[in-house]
Amino acid sequence: MTIRGPEALASLEEALRDIRREEDEISKRLARATDIITKMRETEAELFRKLAQVRLDPSVQRELEGRISQSESKAREMLKSHAEALAGTESELAEIDAEINRLTGDRGEALKDVEAHQGELKALSTRIGGVVAKDPAYAQKRAQADELQAIAAQSMRKTEQAEADRDEKGKPYRDDPLFIYLWDRGYGTVNYRANNLIRYLDGLVANLIGFAKTRPNFAMLNEIPLRLREHAERQMQNAAAAEAELDALETAAIDAAGGKPIREALEKAQARIEAIDAEIVAAEDRRDAAAKELSSLAQGGDPAFEQALTTLADALGREDIRTLLAEARRTSTGQDDTLVAQIDEARARGKDEEGDIREQRARLKTLAARRRELEDIQWEFKKARFDDPRSTFREDKLVGDMLTEFLRGGISAASYWDHWRRSQNWSAGTSDWGGGLGLPNRGRASSTPWPPGGGGFQWPDTSFGGGGGKSKSGGGGGFGGGWGSRPTGGGFSRPRTGSTGTRKHGGFKTGGGF
Structure with missing residues (x-):
């Protein structure tokens, strides 16, 4: 079963949303685990205070309790600031996600406009194609x-x-x-x-x-x-x-037949898509930075948070605290044993949470890498114009089993993208891009000016950037000869933070017979 370009892109976008959603969930789990460790430290401190009340004379007890209380008070102030930073970053992420979803929806609507205008131009080119083909200058x-x-x-x-x-x-x-x-x-x-x-x-x-x-x-x-x-x-x-001269003749013929408003509307829709893509890149980069910040905060990477935990840990790790616990273990009183057991339980719970944090950190790191790779693939997908309504893919497993395998790390991003390129085709009558030449293979046979059956006028390709260099598709070699070599490496070109986010490529296929 084949997949159309817009549906294929929608599947990639859905996979990206799933990854981002899981990243957020893991960051929240990390934050909860880190919070539990902090609470275990506070519980441990309270238990040591009680143990001191049982085993130490009042003067030593007051000195120890004062030291622990001072550390706890200082830590709570730092932890409050950390919690506020964490909540602020989570809110920022939610806002960026909403913005990305809105932009994706706007892009989908603009893509529908492109498809509608393409259909109008194709109908017009079919009507005038035979006449244009007979024009001596055009021939x-x-x-x-x-x-x-x-x-x-x-x-x-x-x-x-x-x-x-x-x-x-x-x-x-x-x-x-x-x-x-x-x-x-x-x-x-x-x-x-x-x-x-x-x-x-x-x-x-x-x-x-x-x-x-x-x-x-x-x-x-x-x-x-x-x-x-x-x-x-x-x-x-x-x-x-020569292709540019031919494009000019075709454009003139379309305009003379009343197609100029349609062509201009199409160009406007394409320009809108380009602008949205630039906004999406910028939003994704902001989200990437916010996700890193959230991950760092959730794992206790905030210097204030680290200092808070260190302050508590230092207070609980002093020699007199260790001596107090060791002596309590050596005696056999009911109250001592209960407090020691509770301290051991708090420490064991903290270690369990630390182990879970290590696992979640590794998973979060993998997800972040996979998300960035999928963003790269999504960018190349758009850059190659594979989301054009007339673009199709032979393998439906690209958005099924193969996508799952990529997300699990079974295949590399470069290999997954190459599968997309190899599977891509243009629908019947759609022009392809010349292999290494970067020129449209307009479906012209050497002996006939039009596709079999008078398949319509070949509308000139219009670039988003007003004539920017045209990119290769994945389907076939240049000029029908198959000589164009296709890149197979993962040299993705998606701009990251610091770039304008504007992509320069050949734009959607816009013409009649395509």
């Missing part, structure tokens, strides 16, 4: 664009083959330490610099390995791909210029 430009696309594709294929040869055939050279030593020193070139002794010794090495014969071969292996890539990039620029 000539289309033929030129197809030819330049084919040339660029062939140039890139040759470039990639040369680069593969360089990596494979150049390995024996690179693995030879004597050869690579002379190569790095520039031996045999005008760049070589050495004193007479070193020149003499390098000459012996060069003669030994036949460097004069092998160096030109290695130089050629390195030089050819560079020249081919320069040539391929020029061809890509030529193809891009």
Whole structure:
């Protein structure tokens, strides 16, 4: 079963909400556990006061009780401030979550507007496509664009083959330490610099390995791909210029047929989505900072809180306190035994809570990392325009079993994102993006200007940023040739704190036949 782009994005957003919800719950559990430890310390202090009343003479008892009470009073003031900071951060998180949910809803509505305008343009392009295709100027430009696309594709294929040869055939050279030593020193070139002794010794090495014969071969292996890539990039620029001219003709035809208001409304909806995405990034970054702050506070990371606990712990860990407890253990009176048992119980409860805190800390750290990775994937998803209404995915398990596996750490973020890219398609008649070229493959066959059955006019792609560079989709190579290499690593480009949050990419597919 296939999944449409908007539904796929909604699934990722729901997973993000679930992660954030669990982060909040764990932070609250950590706060409760930390609060319990604090209360256990206070209970322990009270029990020691009672034990002192039983076992110590009044003067020593007053001195010990005064010390404990002073520590408790100081700690309570610090803990009150800590509780206020914790409540404030929780409130901030709730407000940011509400803002993110609102922005996500607004984005969904804007995306519906995009889909509606796309449908209107497609209907219009279907109506005028046959007429435009017969226009001699358009047919000539289309033929030129197809030819330049084919040339660029062939140039890139040759470039990639040369680069593969360089990596494979150049390995024996690179693995030879004597050869690579002379190569790095520039031996045999005008760049070589050495004193007479070193020149003499390098000459012996060069003669030994036949460097004069092998160096030109290695130089050629390195030089050819560079020249081919320069040539391929020029061809890509030529193809891009031809596509831009074709876009201009198509835009003019759409506008002449009364489509300008629709096109402008579509561009407005796209601009709205871009603005919302920037707001979402900023809100997510604020939430990330607030979540870190809440986690730190919940774990007792506040300096005031740490000092409060330390103050109490120091008071309860003094030598006279330890002596008092040890002597109480050695005697066998009912009141002593009860108090000692209660102290032991309070300390055991505190240790149990400390163990739970360690586990929850580890879980919270994992969740935070997974959330950030999912935010990266969500960003790339939007950047690649996979949320376009005409984008589809072959594998429904991407939002089922595979998503669960990713959240559990079974697959990496890079691998999960690559599955999305490999599964992605554009619906019938939808243009794809050229592989390494960054140009739209507009569905044009070399022999016919339109898809089979007169499938409608190919509306020009419109970028969010008003003509920004167009990104690759995951589906197929450039210009129908399959030569475009797809990245498989996790080099996510989502801006983090300190950036503007504006994404530059190709925008939604906007045209008729797409």
